[in-house]
Amino acid sequence: MPVYCDDFACTHVNGTIQDVKNYVTPFDPAVQDLAMELGFDIKNMFNWAQDAVKYVYPTKDYWQKPKETIKSLKGDCxxxxxxxxxxxxxxxxxxxxxxxxxxxxxxxxxxxxxxxxxxxxxxxxxxxxxxxxxxxxxxxxxxxxxxxxxxxxxxxxGPRWQTRKGNAQKAIELLESGLNEDDVASMLGVPNTTVRSWWMNYVFYRDPEVVPIVDGVRMMTLDRLREDKENLKEPSDRQFVCAKKIPSLGREGLSSSRLWIEGMYIAEGWHEKGHVRIANDDPNTTKKIQYKLNVLNVPNSKSKRTKHGYVNILKSHLKEQLKHMGAKSGDKHFLKTRLSMSERRIKNLIDGYSLGDGSDGKPYNVELDGKKYTYDRRTTYMTTSPELSKQLKFLHMILGRPLTYYSPSKPNGYGKLKQHYLYDYNHKRLNKNISxxxxxxxxxxxxxxxxxxxxxxxxxxxxxxxxxxxxxxxxNCLDKAAALTSMLIAAGYPAWVSLVYLPKRREYHAYTSAMIDGGIKKLDPTCLYCSVHKFPDDSMIMLVDFDHTGLIQIYESD
CATH class of the missing domain: 2.170.16.10 (Hedgehog/Intein (Hint) domain)
Structure with a gap:
């Protein structure tokens, strides 16, 4: 079994195990008696790695500062x-x-x-x-x-975390062979500062606090990220990974006309004293509203006035549905089921809404980090409803067009409500895929x-x-089971995190299983895993995993 080791790593991991041993309370005698009845010994899972784990590099999927995680039993919040x-x-x-x-x-x-x-x-x-x-x-x-x-x-x-090629890779190999920066720079015909930059980024890549995920993507704590942002000359090299296009659930069902009317109501409609109305002064838009309602066989009427005119939606199922979407601008929202529609149906909904509360975009110049950029806005949406603002952001993630948000610090909307502006930018800088x-x-x-x-x-x-x-x-929070799994994998043991459902508590809990050659009394030719968990209310559970088949027996105290 390969063992990775250096002075720092050995000290770090051995210190972790000692912290764990100091923290874990000896098992309750009653539990020990139960174990004897069942015919096996209880092994503290943290002792399994004590002698084997020397170094946790290269890091694995579950690695997350095990010393801090296990010692405090407090994850990320x-x-x-x-x-x-x-x-x-x-x-x-x-x-x-x-x-x-x-x-x-x-x-x-x-x-x-x-x-x-x-x-x-x-x-x-x-x-x-x-x-x-x-x-x-x-x-x-x-x-x-x-x-x-x-x-x-x-x-x-971070762009600098992507796999190095050409001279950058050659420089790293030469520096690892023992040559100094000056010699490497001379051999490759590049400045010393460039060689130093390549090396520093390579060292940063190997930092156990910066977990490699995929090419160009790392996992860092906010503490470390804040430190880098304050100290690095180019903090823009650290950027959050964000969702750009999430999957739709593909629900269909409703017609395009129905969804268009819902979107228009959210933008321009209201209800009071039993009346449901959609306002619009544009004659063409008013005609379109009535046309869509007629397609749906929804009775309607148009106000006689031309200024501040509106369309009345008369007694119908649609009228009652629209009442559930908010009475005034500040409490408007789409129905929850609309979040699960197909992209095609979401576009129908957004088309109706944008005709009312959206505006066509124009080129927009902005300066960020000392550089000038020109953005092309597809659309600008405006709403005083916080709930609707969240839903618009979500729906545009499904469409693959994530929105940029702005809201002034003081209320500036209708009824002294805070106005929410959402910008749909069409710019390659905001639309590239890193995965x-x-x-x-x-x-x-x-x-x-x-x-x-x-x-x-x-x-x-x-x-x-x-x-x-x-x-x-x-x-998410990776608990001590995940931290232990990381150490075992790094030590060369096949290990995995499993989940078990506790019926009395109606909870899932994670635990570690591992195939270990010695140190555990086996009731099965392959492997035995046993763990006892004690809760603050003094109730306990015992989990027994006999092999890779996933056969789990639960012994849960009252």
Whole structure:
């Protein structure tokens, strides 16, 4: 078995194991008695790696600072009002972590499989209320923000992290052979500063705190990212990985005319005293509204006045449906089921809305980081409804046209409500793919924010989820089972993280399984895994995994 080792790594990992041994409480005697009845010994899973693990490089999928993770048993945290893209009740939803914490088994999170370049829905296995902790306010270049603890892992894109070719690769090989920078620069005919830059980026790539994911993408903590942003001459080299085009669920059902009317109502409609109306002073638009209603066999009438005119929607099923979409501009929203439609139907909905509350774009000049850019706006949307603003961002992610957001600090909309501006830019800088369906957005700021109440979730398999507001792809909390799995894999053992459902608690929990040659009493020719988990209320569970078949027996105390 290959063993990777250097002085720093040995100290780091051995220190981790010692911290774990100091933390883990000896098992309850009653549990030991139960183990004897069942005929096997309980082995503390952290002891399995004690002698074998010397170095955790190269890093693996589950690696996440095991020393800090295991010692504190506190993962990465976001505030409770942070909303993620999830699946529940047969369709898409945008849900807060605080709400998910109430019943995480109801939801699956939209996550991204970097290895295969695709989005997947994965179970939210656990959720925790972590109490009050120090946080950062993080700004993204699409003018959205989120609040997180400094230890949270974010997927970050850096052009300089891409695989080196040509002279860059030759320089690294020559430097590793023992030549100094001056000799290498002379041999390759490039400046010393260029050679130094290649080497520093190569060293940075090997930093165990910066986890390689795919070419050009790394996983970093906000603490480390903030440090780099303050110290690096070119902080723009660190950019968030964000969702660009998420999958639609392909629901059809409703006609294009019906969805167009819904979009127009959201933009220009209102209801009061039993009346449902859509206002518009453009005669052509008014004719189109009536034409669509007639196609749907919905009775309607037109006001006689030409200024501030409107179309009345008379008694019908559509009239009652529109009442559920908000009465005035500040509470307008699409029906939740509309988030799960096909791209074609979403476009029908957006076409109706944009004719009312959208405006055609014009070239727009802006200066960012000292450079001038010209953006071509497809459309600008304006709304005073926070809920509608979130839904528009989400729907445009399905269309592959993520929006840029702006809102003034003071209310400036109808009824002294805050106006939300959403820009659909047509610019290659905002529309490239760094992996199928994901793009990159710059980091605007990472600022201290004080203590806030924060929450954790864990997502199966891909261990990440998508923030609904910004589209940023963030790592979930990887608990001690994941950290241990990383150490075992790095030591050369076949190891994996499995999930088990506890019926009494209605919870999923992650645990580690591994094929280890010695040190464990075997009841099976292949492998035995046993773990005891003790909860704050003193109840306990024992998990026994006999082999790779997934046969799991659960012994759960009352």
């Amino acid at each position: 976001l505030t409770g009002d942070t909303e993620i893209i999830a699946f529940a009740d047969g369709g898409y939803c945008i849900e807060s972590l605080k709400e998910i914490n109430k019943n995480n088994l109801k939801y699956k999170a939209l996550s991204y499989d970097f290895k295969n370049g695709r989005y997947e829905f994965q179970p939210i296995t656990t959720a925790w209320d972590r109490g009050y902790r120090e946080t950062y306010n993080v700004g993204v270049r699409n003018n959205t923000t989120f609040t997180s603890t400094g230890g949270h892992k974010i997927y970050v894109y 199928p369906g994901v793009t990159n957005r710059g980091i605007k700021h990472i600022e201290t924010n004080g203590k806030e109440r924060v929450y954790d979730i864990s997502v199966a398999k891909n261990h990440n989820f998508i923030l609904a507001d910004s589209g940023v792809v963030v790592s």
